Amino acid sequence: MIRILLADDEHLIRTALGQMLDLEDDLHVVAQAARGDEAVRLAVEHAVDVAVLDLQMPGLDGIAVAEQLAQRLPRCGCVIVTSHGRPGHLKRALAAGVRGFLPKTTSSVTLASVVRTVQAGGRHVDPELAAEAIAAGDSPLTPREADVLELAASGAPIDEIADRAALSPGTVRNYLSNAMSKLDAANRHEAVATARRLGWI
Amino acid sequence: MIRILLADDEHLIRTALGQMLDLEDDLHVVAQAARGDEAVRLAVEHAVDVAVLDLQMPGLDGIAVAEQLAQRLPRCGCVIVTSHGRPGHLKRALAAGVRGFLPKTTSSVTLASVVRTVQAGGRHVDPELAAEAIAAGDSPLTPREADVLELAASGAPIDEIADRAALSPGTVRNYLSNAMSKLDAANRHEAVATARRLGWI
DNA sequence: AATTGCCCATGACGTCTGTCATGGGCGCGG
DNA sequence: CCGCGCCCATGACAGACGTCATGGGCAATT
Numbered sequence: 001m002i003r004i005l006l007a008d009d010e011h012l013i014r015t016a017l018g019q020m021l022d023l024e025d026d027l028h029v030v031a032q033a034a035r036g037d038e039a040v041r042l043a044v045e046h047a048v049d050v051a052v053l054d055l056q057m058p059g060l061d062g063i064a065v066a067e068q069l070a071q072r073l074p075r076c077g078c079v080i081v082t083s084h085g086r087p088g089h090l091k092r093a094l095a096a097g098v099r100g101f102l103p104k105t106t107s108s109v110t111l112a113s114v115v116r117t118v119q120a121g122g123r124h125v126d127p128e129l130a131a132e133a134i135a136a137g138d139s140p141l142t143p144r145e146a147d148v149l150e151l152a153a154s155g156a157p158i159d160e161i162a163d164r165a166a167l168s169p170g171t172v173r174n175y176l177s178n179a180m181s182k183l184d185a186a187n188r189h190e191a192v193a194t195a196r197r198l199g200w201i
Numbered sequence: 202m203i204r205i206l207l208a209d210d211e212h213l214i215r216t217a218l219g220q221m222l223d224l225e226d227d228l229h230v231v232a233q234a235a236r237g238d239e240a241v242r243l244a245v246e247h248a249v250d251v252a253v254l255d256l257q258m259p260g261l262d263g264i265a266v267a268e269q270l271a272q273r274l275p276r277c278g279c280v281i282v283t284s285h286g287r288p289g290h291l292k293r294a295l296a297a298g299v300r301g302f303l304p305k306t307t308s309s310v311t312l313a314s315v316v317r318t319v320q321a322g323g324r325h326v327d328p329e330l331a332a333e334a335i336a337a338g339d340s341p342l343t344p345r346e347a348d349v350l351e352l353a354a355s356g357a358p359i360d361e362i363a364d365r366a367a368l369s370p371g372t373v374r375n376y377l378s379n380a381m382s383k384l385d386a387a388n389r390h391e392a393v394a395t396a397r398r399l400g401w402i
Numbered sequence: 403a404a405t406t407g408c409c410c411a412t413g414a415c416g417t418c419t420g421t422c423a424t425g426g427g428c429g430c431g432g
Numbered sequence: 433c434c435g436c437g438c439c440c441a442t443g444a445c446a447g448a449c450g451t452c453a454t455g456g457g458c459a460a461t462t
Contacts, residue, residue, distance in 0.1 A: 019217070108217060159448090167411090371441060413453090418450085420448085421447100422444090431434105
């Protein structure tokens with residue numbers, strides 16, 4: 001019997017997935033969480049075999065949860081399920097020790113089988129996402145550029161970004177200019193959109 | 202026995218929800234669709250009693266499907282389920298004749314009960330969303346302003362927007378300026394963010 | 403020790419953008 | 433009929449923004 005933690009902030013989805021997994025004879029959902037921090041706590045508390053994590057959650061996101069669990073519950077395998085599969089997320093997830101990565105568009109039979117694979121120590125990432133990740137390559141942004149771009153994401157004017165990043169406005173513009181050229185964007189907002197699409201911020 | 206069409210582009214979610222609804226004695230999912238146009242076709246073909254629709258789908262979105270069904274299958278009730286409940290969407294949905302509106306964060310028992318309510322001719326909208334919708338009020342944007350703002354959403358420069366809207370660049374700037382003041386934003390990108398958040402574009 | 407790359411900053415230049423004033427055409431309701 | 437609001441447009445101005453050249457400090461690599 002494989003003991004599972006299920007984490008997703010959407011109640012409806014979480015219980016539906018839970019019921020579905022419970023229908024399998026060898027799978028048992030022993031805990032559910034709506035938030036990332038809650039997920040870590042419950043996973044450790046119940047010493048689950050596999051954690052099925054939504055990527056976007058309040059508190060900690062799925063990848064952060066996986067990082068925590070890799071340290072605090074090394075025997076637990078992590079499967080990440082997501083609506084929007086950005087290439088960058090896959091990379092970060094794999095770096096965090098995640099062994100299963102699926103978009104929510106995959107067929108339902110896959111999930112159970114991936115849970116079993118991961119519990120057995122195997123890996124499974126969605127082939128299409130894997131291809132995208134390879135095609136997208138690594139982020140060309142330096143850490144600082146990514147920071148600044150992230151701050152620019154809300155649409156704030158330069159001065160506010162500079163203020164929040166504790167940089168001079170000129171420096172902010174330089175970083176953004178660099179990021180824009182690297183991302184082949186005509187302005188920083190386009191750059192933000194591209195970086196988001198590729199999961200680089 | 203209430204006959205249901207279930208439409209959601211996320212395969213995993215769709216089958217999970219389907220199984221969950223099928224567990225209820227009086228509910229039966231007779232058709233599933235991954236796209237809006239497919240949903241309309243199947244709903245008519247099976248003459249379903251209730252359509253459970255995801256808001257964001259390829260093809261037609263949930264509201265567009267509801268509009269079609271209101272004409273082509275008037276006896277069918279529509280329930281819209283969504284991840285991101287923007288106030289504006291609720292308004293548009295109600296205008297399209299939708300009688301059930303739920304965020305995916307609601308508890309799972311609610312869905313079945315809302316399906317029954319809607320089938321019986323009743324209404325149910327999530328109280329929290331309703332409150333937000335009332336608080337947000339109606340969109341202050343003129344149709345043309347909304348158009349232009351939508352085109353600006355991708356981060357394109359003014360000239361491109363003007364080109365795609367068949368307007369002069371000056372006019373575009375005027376519209377955007379109006380929208381920005383109405384939305385209390387410092388630049389058009391902030392305006393886009395606000396309008397999106399409120400479901401006005 | 404030298405090179406390379408990232409981090410931070412400044413200043414100057416030209417363009418893009420947002421604002422404001424203004425005006426004409428059009429449809430709707432008083 | 434006459435206002436009113438929306439649609440479209442132009443022109444001018446100030447400030448924001450993107451680009452470029454330049455330079456110093458620092459860590460890692462060679």
